[in-house]
Amino acid sequence: MESEVLTMNDSYHRLFEPLAFKHGPQLKNRFAMCPMVVFAANEDGTPSQEDLDYFRRRNQFGDLLLTGAITISEHIKGHPQQLSIASDAAIPAFAELAAVMKAHGGKAVAQIQHPGREAAHGYKQTGKAYAPSSIRFPFLPYQVTELNDDEIWGIIEAFGLAARRLMQAGFDGVEIHGANHYLIQQFFSAYSNKREDDWGGTLAKRMNFAKEVTKAVIKAARAENPQAIIGYRISPEEIHGETVGYTLDEALLLIDWLANMNLDFLDVSSAGSGNFSSNAYKAFPRISAQQGAINTIIRTLLNNRLPLVISGTIRSAEEALDALNYGDIVAMGVAALSDPDFKAKIAAGKEQQINMNVAGRLADLRLPSGLIAVYKQGVALPQVEGLLTD
Numbered sequence: 001m002e003s004e005v006l007t008m009n010d011s012y013h014r015l016f017e018p019l020a021f022k023h024g025p026q027l028k029n030r031f032a033m034c035p036m037v038v039f040a041a042n043e044d045g046t047p048s049q050e051d052l053d054y055f056r057r058r059n060q061f062g063d064l065l066l067t068g069a070i071t072i073s074e075h076i077k078g079h080p081q082q083l084s085i086a087s088d089a090a091i092p093a094f095a096e097l098a099a100v101m102k103a104h105g106g107k108a109v110a111q112i113q114h115p116g117r118e119a120a121h122g123y124k125q126t127g128k129a130y131a132p133s134s135i136r137f138p139f140l141p142y143q144v145t146e147l148n149d150d151e152i153w154g155i156i157e158a159f160g161l162a163a164r165r166l167m168q169a170g171f172d173g174v175e176i177h178g179a180n181h182y183l184i185q186q187f188f189s190a191y192s193n194k195r196e197d198d199w200g201g202t203l204a205k206r207m208n209f210a211k212e213v214t215k216a217v218i219k220a221a222r223a224e225n226p227q228a229i230i231g232y233r234i235s236p237e238e239i240h241g242e243t244v245g246y247t248l249d250e251a252l253l254l255i256d257w258l259a260n261m262n263l264d265f266l267d268v269s270s271a272g273s274g275n276f277s278s279n280a281y282k283a284f285p286r287i288s289a290q291q292g293a294i295n296t297i298i299r300t301l302l303n304n305r306l307p308l309v310i311s312g313t314i315r316s317a318e319e320a321l322d323a324l325n326y327g328d329i330v331a332m333g334v335a336a337l338s339d340p341d342f343k344a345k346i347a348a349g350k351e352q353q354i355n356m357n358v359a360g361r362l363a364d365l366r367l368p369s370g371l372i373a374v375y376k377q378g379v380a381l382p383q384v385e386g387l388l389t390d
Contacts, residue, residue: 007349012317014324015346019307021264023222024107024172024229030324031062031343034311034333035111035175035233035267037069037082039370045071045084046093050368055100057366058340064309064329065106066267067097069113069177072162073155076122076130078115081370085112085162091169098170109229110166111175112217114155116183117144117192132187132209133194152199152209155183159213160220163228167221173229176217179269180235184210188254189238189245203246207254214261231309232258233267236294239286248285248294252301259305265329266302268295270312280312281323295326313382317351334382337367359386 008016020026040050059065071077071084085094094110101108115122117131123142134146147155163174178184186192187209193200200206214232221228234255238245258266270280282293290297295310302308310327314320315335320342323330335342338356345353358365362372367387375387 008347009349009351012321012346012351015320015330015343019328021229021307022262023227023264027063027107027329028105029063029343030329031320032064032309032329032331033058033061033066033336034331035066035068035177036333036337037079038368039079039081039374040368041081041083042093043080044090045077045082045086046090047083047097048368050366050370051083051097052100053366054368055097056103057364058336059101059106060104061332061336061340061343063106064331065101065108066175066331067101067108067110069111069115069182070162070166072112072114072158075125076115076119078118078120078122079374080121082121085110085165085169086158088165091165094166094169094171098166102170102172107172107229108170109173109175109231110169110171111177111233112159112162112166113177114159114183116186118182130183132183132192132200135192135194137192149197149199156209156212156216160216163217163221164224167224167228173231173264174217174221175231175233175267176214177233178210178213178235179233179267181238184213185235185238185245188251191238191243191245203250203253206246207257210254211257214258214263218262229264230262231265231267232263233269234258235269236298237285237287244287248288248297249290252290252298255298256301259302263306265307265309266298267309267331268298268311268327270294270310278313279319281310281314281319282326283312293326299327315356317346317354320346334384337365337384340365357386358384359389361386 016029018026040048042048074086098108119129123129128145130147131144188206236251237248299308307328309329309331311331314332320330
């Protein structure tokens, strides 16, 4: 890499500056691979050969490598080929994945998740999909089941158990998935949380589930490895037309609490509101008393307490560099799918050869068959050029 960097365009050096977390080894550069479900897991939720091949092809994309969402319990998957670590029996299989991700020195971070109402596959298995409140969601073909207090505490414990298992599997850390309308966000949202107990009824109480999960994960992960890297992924607002789950200003209150919780990074999801438009990484809030881009507002609030990971239609060397004006680490999803050599090409002064068109390259890219199938079904996902014409 040192010899490659010598041929790099000088303007891109910022992308290769190191960054130190509070825990674990420092990052050698500012590139990260976005957490993406790639629909390749075995039936029991363990990583398949396709998963291993997919990550092996991308384990030099950046120094921070995140898995897609890994469910923490049985029978709650959103898709039958989603990863899951519901028991200790899965640890050896996840150890293989961790080893593949870390093979070239990258930091392997596993994202842990409870889909809540979005557990479509879990509903098919058990007839239940759990949520903070038993209300009818017009976009779901099933009725959700409201969680009771004991079940809520059981889920919090399951987050900690999943973190412990993944640390035992050799991951460098875990990311708490508090974004994209899954269970943690459902508790935070006034739209989906109609409770009048310790878990809802006021903004402060709607934050309690996120807080308890965060505390449980920190405790469990750091008990296994005191240098565990721990991040939190958040959707900065939940606004769909006239429906407001929470605004950016409300999210800032939770972010401020997270920034004081001995975490290592905050990961902002631009896709949480379905924002797949160009320049999503510098989008402005829909409703806010604050002025400026969402990520700029969040970064100002963090005030160097946590590194900020940002993403959102970053698909060129120029956009990656510009993204550092809004965050500290540049996470990319479609770019990682389409050109795993993105970083290497910039380092070698060949950024003009970055290729976002996957047509004719699927075998080399090791894109899982399940991922391709989901795109062909027309699921709302960020566009991958050439995928449906190959």
